[in-house]
Amino acid sequence: MKPFYIDYPQEKIEGHLHAYQCAFCKIPTTEIFGLLENHAKDCSYRIQAGGLSKQEAKTTSKRMEQSLSDEID
Secondary structure, three states: OOOOOOOOOEEEOOOOOOOEEEOOOOOEHHHHOOOHHHOOOOOHHHHHHHOOOHHHHHHHHHHHHHHHHHHHO
């Protein structure tokens, strides 16, 4: 049986009464369904919980930093 991951940070989906999503990758919790592989491949939570190799994590981290800086600008 696969581990069930529900300890990731969640946020309410705007415009929905009882819908939530991962705070990092924005995938709805109903699609994640507690499975790590249902988060986006570049999701910070998935990277930390799944223990990606340092190279994979570094590449993903650079992409996330770029995307965050794009949002701020």
